[in-house]
Amino acid sequence: MLGRLRGIVQEVEGAKDLQSALDIIVNRVRRALDTQVCSVYLLDNDLSAHVLMASEGLNKEAVGRVSLEVGEGLVGLVAKHAEPINLQDASLHPSYRYLKETGEENFHAFLGVPIIHHRSVLGVLIVQHDERRPFDEGEEAFLITLSAQLAGIIAHAEATDAIEGVSPSGHKTSDTVFPGVSGSSGVAIGQVVVVFPPADLNQIPDRHARDIDKEINFFNTCLNSVREDMREMHHQLAGHVAEEERQLFDVYLRMLDDDALGNEVVERIKLGWWAQGALAYVAKEHIRNFEMMEDEYLRERAVDIKDLCSRVLFYLQEKEPVATEYTEDTILVSEELTPAMLVDVPKGKLNGLISVKGSGSSHVAILARTMGIPTVMGAVDLPYNQLDGRKVIVDGYKGEVISNPLAPLLQRYQNTIKEQDQLIAGLEDLKDIPCVTADDHRVHLWVNTGLMADVMHSLDQGAEGIGLFRTEVPFLLSEQFPSEQEQCDLYREQLEAFAPKLVTMRTLDIGGDKALPYFPIEEANPFLGWRGIRVTLDHPEIFMAQVRAMLRASIGLENLQIMLPMVSNVNEVNSALQLIKRAHRELIQEDLQVQFPPIGVMIELPAAVYQTRALAKLVDFISVGSNDLTQYLLAVDRNNPRVANLYSAFHPAVLHALFQVVRETQEEGKKVSICGEMAGDPGAAVLLVAMGFDILSMNAATLLKVKSVIRSVSLDAAQDLLDQVMQMDDAQMIRSAVDLTLYNAGVDRLLRSSRTH
Numbered sequence: 001m002l003g004r005l006r007g008i009v010q011e012v013e014g015a016k017d018l019q020s021a022l023d024i025i026v027n028r029v030r031r032a033l034d035t036q037v038c039s040v041y042l043l044d045n046d047l048s049a050h051v052l053m054a055s056e057g058l059n060k061e062a063v064g065r066v067s068l069e070v071g072e073g074l075v076g077l078v079a080k081h082a083e084p085i086n087l088q089d090a091s092l093h094p095s096y097r098y099l100k101e102t103g104e105e106n107f108h109a110f111l112g113v114p115i116i117h118h119r120s121v122l123g124v125l126i127v128q129h130d131e132r133r134p135f136d137e138g139e140e141a142f143l144i145t146l147s148a149q150l151a152g153i154i155a156h157a158e159a160t161d162a163i164e165g166v167s168p169s170g171h172k173t174s175d176t177v178f179p180g181v182s183g184s185s186g187v188a189i190g191q192v193v194v195v196f197p198p199a200d201l202n203q204i205p206d207r208h209a210r211d212i213d214k215e216i217n218f219f220n221t222c223l224n225s226v227r228e229d230m231r232e233m234h235h236q237l238a239g240h241v242a243e244e245e246r247q248l249f250d251v252y253l254r255m256l257d258d259d260a261l262g263n264e265v266v267e268r269i270k271l272g273w274w275a276q277g278a279l280a281y282v283a284k285e286h287i288r289n290f291e292m293m294e295d296e297y298l299r300e301r302a303v304d305i306k307d308l309c310s311r312v313l314f315y316l317q318e319k320e321p322v323a324t325e326y327t328e329d330t331i332l333v334s335e336e337l338t339p340a341m342l343v344d345v346p347k348g349k350l351n352g353l354i355s356v357k358g359s360g361s362s363h364v365a366i367l368a369r370t371m372g373i374p375t376v377m378g379a380v381d382l383p384y385n386q387l388d389g390r391k392v393i394v395d396g397y398k399g400e401v402i403s404n405p406l407a408p409l410l411q412r413y414q415n416t417i418k419e420q421d422q423l424i425a426g427l428e429d430l431k432d433i434p435c436v437t438a439d440d441h442r443v444h445l446w447v448n449t450g451l452m453a454d455v456m457h458s459l460d461q462g463a464e465g466i467g468l469f470r471t472e473v474p475f476l477l478s479e480q481f482p483s484e485q486e487q488c489d490l491y492r493e494q495l496e497a498f499a500p501k502l503v504t505m506r507t508l509d510i511g512g513d514k515a516l517p518y519f520p521i522e523e524a525n526p527f528l529g530w531r532g533i534r535v536t537l538d539h540p541e542i543f544m545a546q547v548r549a550m551l552r553a554s555i556g557l558e559n560l561q562i563m564l565p566m567v568s569n570v571n572e573v574n575s576a577l578q579l580i581k582r583a584h585r586e587l588i589q590e591d592l593q594v595q596f597p598p599i600g601v602m603i604e605l606p607a608a609v610y611q612t613r614a615l616a617k618l619v620d621f622i623s624v625g626s627n628d629l630t631q632y633l634l635a636v637d638r639n640n641p642r643v644a645n646l647y648s649a650f651h652p653a654v655l656h657a658l659f660q661v662v663r664e665t666q667e668e669g670k671k672v673s674i675c676g677e678m679a680g681d682p683g684a685a686v687l688l689v690a691m692g693f694d695i696l697s698m699n700a701a702t703l704l705k706v707k708s709v710i711r712s713v714s715l716d717a718a719q720d721l722l723d724q725v726m727q728m729d730d731a732q733m734i735r736s737a738v739d740l741t742l743y744n745a746g747v748d749r750l751l752r753s754s755r756t757h
């Protein structure tokens with residue numbers, strides 16, 4: 001059964017469009033279950049109906065013509081309850097609705113299962129036969145399993161049509177919404193530029209060839225280069241490897257020499273495709289065909305095709321690198337955005353961001369917030385390869401991408417952009433006045449930085465210090481570990497720009513979703529693996545170079561603080577302290593007048609929450625990293641859009657942990673700050689002030705909004721609110737209670753533009 005399931009799924013995956021996918025499904029399922037009818041109804045939202053999209057066994061003329069209103073018939077019932085219905089005689093069921101055109105009166109037994117994708121029912125898959133007996137358990141289980149596996153493929157095929165402005169049943173559509181999650185609030189309208197990492201056949205976007213003849217010649221040149229490489233390797237390996245291995249190159253050469261692959265690519269280019277896109281298309285088709293083969297030997301040839309085509313792709317990308325052309329209103333789209341992709345866009349041209357992978361707490365989303373760029377993350381169903389050059393709306397508030405927008409919708413969003421700009425302009429006056437609550441309690445607002453540009457922007461927003469300088473950001477943008485001197489120059493810039501205000505530099509926090517291209521870490525569970533201080537303690541040479549650079553950079557300025565990430569026990573802190581002391585000693589011996597800086601520990605793990613007092617005893621300050629703390633307390637991967645709805649810093653467990661950290665740090669007489677994203681959420685900030693945090697550190701783009709809200713609420717009112725929410729046991733209820741307080745304080749307009757969780 002498993003083999004048959006896999007076969008059907010693979011075949012459907014290879015279908016060229018939605019209709020072919022559905023035709024394959026009904027044909028193969030009917031055969032697999034040896035039944036008389038198999039049909040698929042899909043929901044067409046524009047028509048509010050389930051349309052018969054494909055059938056084997058019912059009258060063909062009915063396909064595409066017959067539909068049932070939402071809730072109507074057995075199809076409506078399956079969809080409504082999102083549960084299978086298995087009947088020995090469908091016509092006896094009260095919901096049965098006879099559809100003359102289909103000729104289904106001859107069939108009695110009925111099994112319908114819902115096709116569910118991300119909790120929404122896309123349609124219903126049905127099998128029928130003429131006997132009066134229910135389908136057995138095995139048949140039911142088969143259909144349910146298959147439907148679950150097909151849902152994603154169907155959703156993707158529907159989305160692909162929707163990009164072309166076509167609904168599932170072939171009607172023209174517009175304002176097509178692709179859901180994701182909010183990465184950075186705000187709205188942007190612009191033209192899509194798809195960016196992709198090199199040497200990955202799966203991520204090549206569809207583009208037109210500028211000059212078809214030139215493109216064909218270029219492709220043939222690259223193909224010849226691969227041929228030459230193969231011959232060369234074949235020759236060189238003689239006598240060095242087993243003859244069977246050497247024969248692999250013969251196989252490759254034959255694949256190239258019989259011209260099958262090459263010809264197909266050329267034919268595609270003739271249709272107007274650019275060479276990379278044509279190659280990727282043909283390669284994927286061949287790989288899929290081989291993967292579906294029964295014969296194991298042939299199945300394994302898929303790997304050879306992939307390898308061969310990747311070699312051709314390498315030449316296509318290396319010989320004539322295509323410079324990305326950024327439009328004035330670029331909406332940058334990628335399967336997985338990286339910080340380097342963001343900073344490659346020329347200044348002033350980046351309007352919005354869309355990433356298929358990742359979620360609102362991913363580091364790239366944090367960077368986007370720092371830069372104030374509206375962003376949608378986790379748009380998992382977006383057929384991004386086909387978006388290049390299209391106009392889209394990025395709704396960073398709701399976390400949605402809208403394609404094919406019509407004039408009225410565009411106008412609405414343009415108005416939102418105007419309001420957004422006015423709101424920000426209205427906050428300008430707050431820059432130079434202190435952050436105090438309505439009853440004069442002083443709160444310190446600091447910023448999180450990563451790039452030099454953040455520093456300038458932060459100073460401009462009236463930041464009082466840097467609570468978190470993510471030192472890994474320049475490491476991520478570099479091609480090798482920056483030297484001690486390079487780091488020193490970089491750190492000096494930040495320290496100088498902010499002096500005499502304090503700058504908190506975090507030691508290198510790589511691992512998790514922050515992989516350095518030149519220091520790859522391959523792990524099954526990267527967030528539970530080699531991350532942050534665990535890496536740097538295992539590589540004292542990296543840690544020492546960084547700390548020495550920080551200390552040297554601070555000479556004469558004396559505004560440096562050092563902070564340790566991802567700490568899970570006191571030994572890590574003791575080891576790090578020893579290394580910092582050693583670096584300090586070395587520099588003194590080198591006759592440099594270096595002051596020993598205040599040291600802090602980040603509380604990011606549940607284990608650290610319970611060790612707050614022990615950790616606080618060892619250092620000068622504590623800073624809570626609520627992004628990771630939320631992830632680890634709730635066991636919700638901050639990068640995974642599937643569980644993004646479960647990620648909430650308003651979860652009572654998170655709030656109780658934070659409150660405990662504040663109390664225990666203060667009992668040790670040490671300062672406590674928070675530098676996770678929740679500090680930049682105006683509603684959350686009110687709770688954090690009430691808890692007693694000394695410093696809130698946030699991205700610069702939210703600083704004035706937070707200041708505005710804190711200035712309009714009294715500490716008394718904030719503490720009342722905190723008392724109230726600490727009794728609640730549900731994140732949603734807490735969020736609503738906070739929103740209500742802000743509404744009563746008259747600052748609710750700031751909520752929409754700032755919410756991050």
Ligand code: PEP
Nearest residue numbers: 625626627628629675676
């Ligand atoms: C955090 O985890 O809250 C934090 C500030 O660090 P990062 O987001 O860089 O992991």
Ligand code: MG
Nearest residue numbers: 604625627628
């Ligand atoms: Mg962290």
